[in-house]
Each structure stands twice: as structure tokens, then as C-alpha cells.
Amino acid sequence: MRPCPGKIEWPELLGAKVDFAKATIERERPQVEVIMKQRHDSKREWPELLGAKVDVAKATIEREAPHVTVFIIRKDMIVTHDYICDRVRIFTTLDWSTVAYVPKKG
Template structure:
């Protein structure tokens, strides 16, 4: 089993209002330990916490609508 490093940048408030695809690239560049996933507002997601995942919530226009953070 691979150990995941959870000590790194874990929140990106500056990306609210950015295009989802841009936010995804910025997050993965700033923290190579995470996989950024674009999620449309209203979608159902699992409730588990994973420090190697960042959900990038976007509205119907593809704009980041919540602060991206690990989880």
C-alpha cells in the first residue's frame, strides 16, 4: 500500500470564479499529490475524506463555485 503525503497545500480560495479546467491544472501543479476532479453543482458524491482528492465544484457555466479543498 502506497503512503500518501497529506502535508501540502490543501485549499485554493483564489480559484473561485475561475474556469474549472484552469483550476484543475493549477491545483495539480501546486500540489502534485492530489487528483483534482471537476464536479457539477448538484452532483452526488461520496462522503469519504481523501487527502489525495480535490473536488472542483463548478456551476452550469463551468465556473468554480466553491472553494476547492482536499477531501
């Protein structure tokens, strides 16, 4: 088995739009077939968990979206306003027992 000639990795495309990445790879390696797979979960929020017990909500989200990291946060705590696509925050009531707001990705 001989090694493939030419470029085989494109770390500079990490975070790029899918169409741009595909076009770049096809331009640089026209002899290869580019198949792009994009992880896309249709579910971005869990309104059905509003008022649920926190442990039930966490288990549900982890089961339905296993690639996300779930954070439990009391609703009066200060958080950053950045958007992280594989993060879900569960904001709880002051006693940490119940989901206070609809859990959402970000």
C-alpha cells in the first residue's frame, strides 16, 4: 500500500462553512470525491422539561443529545453570554430541584 500523494488534512477549515470547506478541498484535490457530513440535531431546546426535576431533565438531554455537555446552574447565577453549540444549561429554581427556564443549546 502506498501513501496518498498530496494534502490529506485541512485544519485551517475547522469552523468554516460547509460549502466553503467542500469547495476548497475539491479545488486542492480534484481527484478525490468529497463527502461532507455535518452533525445537525434538529432539537435545540427542551420546553417539555420546564418544571421537571433537574436530574430527570439532565438525563433526558444527555440521552437525546449525547454530544452536548449539560451544566446545572441556579437561575440567579451570573453566566457568560457566549454561544457554545454543544452546551446546554439547565437553570434551576433557587433550591436546585426544578428546571426554572426552558433548557436550550448555547
